[in-house]
Amino acid sequence: MSSGRKNAAPTTGAAVSVGRLDKVFDTKGGTVHALQGIDVEVAAGEFVSLIGPSGCGKSTLLRIIADLEQPTGGTVTVFGKDARRARLDQDYGIAFQQSGLLGWRTIAANIELPLELHGVGARDRHARSAELLDLVGLTEFADRFPDQLSGGMQQRVAIARSLAERPNLLLMDEPFGALDEMTRERMQTELVRICAETGAAVVFVTHSIPEAAFLSDRVVVMSPRPGRIQRVVDVDVDLGPAHERTDALREDRRFFGAVTAIREALHAGSASAGTPDGAQRITGPTGPDDRHDRLTEPA
Amino acid sequence: MSTIARRALPPLALGAVVILLWQVLVVALDINAYVLPSPAAILTQVTSYAPILIGAAIVTGTNALIGLVVGTVLGIVLALVAVSSRVFDELTGPLVAALAVIPIVALAPVLYTMYGADVQLARQVVAGVSVFVPVFINTLRGLRQTTPVHRDLMRAYAAGRWQMMRTLTLPTARPFIFTGVRIASSLSVIAALVAEYFGGPRGGLGTFITSSVSQSDYARAWSYVVASILLGLIFYVVALGIEVFALRHQRT
Ligand SMILES: Nc1ncnc2c1ncn2[C@@H]1O[C@H](COP(=O)(O)OP(=O)(O)O)[C@@H](O)[C@H]1O
Ligand SMILES: [Mg+2]
Numbered sequence: 001m002s003s004g005r006k007n008a009a010p011t012t013g014a015a016v017s018v019g020r021l022d023k024v025f026d027t028k029g030g031t032v033h034a035l036q037g038i039d040v041e042v043a044a045g046e047f048v049s050l051i052g053p054s055g056c057g058k059s060t061l062l063r064i065i066a067d068l069e070q071p072t073g074g075t076v077t078v079f080g081k082d083a084r085r086a087r088l089d090q091d092y093g094i095a096f097q098q099s100g101l102l103g104w105r106t107i108a109a110n111i112e113l114p115l116e117l118h119g120v121g122a123r124d125r126h127a128r129s130a131e132l133l134d135l136v137g138l139t140e141f142a143d144r145f146p147d148q149l150s151g152g153m154q155q156r157v158a159i160a161r162s163l164a165e166r167p168n169l170l171l172m173d174e175p176f177g178a179l180d181e182m183t184r185e186r187m188q189t190e191l192v193r194i195c196a197e198t199g200a201a202v203v204f205v206t207h208s209i210p211e212a213a214f215l216s217d218r219v220v221v222m223s224p225r226p227g228r229i230q231r232v233v234d235v236d237v238d239l240g241p242a243h244e245r246t247d248a249l250r251e252d253r254r255f256f257g258a259v260t261a262i263r264e265a266l267h268a269g270s271a272s273a274g275t276p277d278g279a280q281r282i283t284g285p286t287g288p289d290d291r292h293d294r295l296t297e298p299a
Numbered sequence: 300m301s302t303i304a305r306r307a308l309p310p311l312a313l314g315a316v317v318i319l320l321w322q323v324l325v326v327a328l329d330i331n332a333y334v335l336p337s338p339a340a341i342l343t344q345v346t347s348y349a350p351i352l353i354g355a356a357i358v359t360g361t362n363a364l365i366g367l368v369v370g371t372v373l374g375i376v377l378a379l380v381a382v383s384s385r386v387f388d389e390l391t392g393p394l395v396a397a398l399a400v401i402p403i404v405a406l407a408p409v410l411y412t413m414y415g416a417d418v419q420l421a422r423q424v425v426a427g428v429s430v431f432v433p434v435f436i437n438t439l440r441g442l443r444q445t446t447p448v449h450r451d452l453m454r455a456y457a458a459g460r461w462q463m464m465r466t467l468t469l470p471t472a473r474p475f476i477f478t479g480v481r482i483a484s485s486l487s488v489i490a491a492l493v494a495e496y497f498g499g500p501r502g503g504l505g506t507f508i509t510s511s512v513s514q515s516d517y518a519r520a521w522s523y524v525v526a527s528i529l530l531g532l533i534f535y536v537v538a539l540g541i542e543v544f545a546l547r548h549q550r551t
Contacts, residue, residue: 063451066455067454068451068454068455087454087455087457088457090456090457092455094451094452094455096448096451096452098446098448100446100448100449100451100452102449102466102467102470103548103549104470104473104548104549113456113466114456116466117456117457117458117462117466118456145548
């Protein structure tokens with residue numbers, strides 16, 4: 001696998017295609033039906049968010065796409081291959097809520113880790129990490145160690161690392177979940193720019209309604225017990241393609257409209273499931289996003 | 300550097316005060332030398348017999364060092380085997396637990412008869428087994444410290460078993476391995492020294508301590524004790540130094 005290679009993905013056809021997906025966990029306390037009858041298709045270059053209350057299976061769905069977890073039923077293909085083949089071919093880059101940087105490696109060496117594991121030579125690795133450090137604005141931190149960086153910077157490194165092999169698909173599980181609101185908005189804007197530059201499709205798990213609204217072409221709203229798709233909100237109809245957005249949009253009426261649409265889809269889910277608790281968890285004052293939510297809340 | 304000084308100064312000062320008090324008490328109360336010789340008397344012995352002390356320390360130190368190196372290598376290698384083989388792990392678990400509670404120096408006399416009473420091998424074996432236990436236990440624990448997010452990443456990168464070991468599992472275990480070696484460093488000296496109490500070839504610090512005591516030369520015996528303490532300290536400080544250097548970028 002050479003560093004300069006652009007992963008050979010068909011320009012047409014789906015980046016991710018999930019059909020009739022089921023996932024049951026067998027645990028000591030019984031079985032957990034984490035996902036039921038999930039159908040999702042993510043087009044090449046498209047940004048799709050998964051949103052829903054805790055425990056509705058967002059992470060499980062992402063992990064199944066990444067072949068970190070096996071489905072109990074249904075099919076998953078990534079660029080037309082089965083999930084395992086796609087993982088072995090390094091067709092996706094991945095980032096989690098925890099940056100997962102290796103504390104004993106420099107920032108540059110952390111970004112180069114996947115390249116190193118896949119036998120890319122030192123010169124090409126350094127060139128690529130320098131490029132990526134520039135992309136996430138951390139060039140002067142190349143030789144630092146992770147514990148010398150703030151949480152937001154570490155997360156930027158993790159995103160740079162996920163881009164190391166120029167994947168056409170990014171899988172992100174609440175990558176900004178642990179960041180403060182200001183940093184979070186900056187990172188969102190940066191992610192929009194990165195997506196525009198790389199043209200990668202993204203599957204993005206989040207708890208935050210405004211985050212989903214700002215970043216996504218489409219928002220998949222899920223409901224728990226068992227994890228199902230409640231509704232799919234087409235944000236791009238009103239807000240335009242995700243990769244063309246700018247910070248100004250955050251104060252645009254259309255943006256509030258998208259927030260409300262996602263919100264209502266979520267509430268509809270919890271109402272029909274008869275679990276007001278679920279909705280509480282998203283919009284309640286304990287949630288990380290309550291400040292945003294208040295924008296649309298009648299005062 | 301200043302933090303090291305700030306941390307080292309209080310215990311050093313305390314030690315100086317204790318030694319001073321000891322000297323004052325021995326002189327003031329006119330305590331007999333076979334009960335407790337004064338620090339000054341011990342110091343006189345240390346300086347006048349320095350070459351013999353150093354020779355004895357080299358004999359004991361060599362045994363301890365050989366035991367430390369062999370025990371550490373075996374401890375790490377067998378922990379690696381245990382972590383990759385469930386069967387081996389279940390076999391060795393109780394054995395190592397048993398080893399940990401057996402007073403290993405008590406094996407010395409048996410080993411002398413096995414290997415012949417005039418070679419140092421028995422002492423090296425005793426030191427090695429004493430070292431093996433904490434290194435094995437700490438390494439095994441360290442090899443199990445990888446976090447789920449790191450394992451997920453490595454799987455996402457389709458890393459092989461050996462890549463996983465080299466880039467994630469071993470580096471994660473490193474602080475634990477060094478803790479084991481640091482504990483083992485002073486244990487190796489203690490084990491090599493105490494093994495000498497049970498007979499075998501003469502020449503080490505332990506044999507000189509017992510022979511000085513049997514000749515009622517208490518100040519002399521204490522000078523060997525001082526040399527033993529210094530030898531243990533050297534082992535410990537060197538191990539600590541290597542640890543601090545090796546882990547300078549690993550604050551976990
Ligand atoms: N490895 C696992 N073993 C057992 N149950 C699990 C496991 N992973 C997730 N679950 C369960 O599956 C459900 C969905 O979890 P998850 O996908 O993490 O939800 P979300 O990311 O939306 O919060 C939860 O009920 C959770 O407890
Ligand atoms: Mg989750």
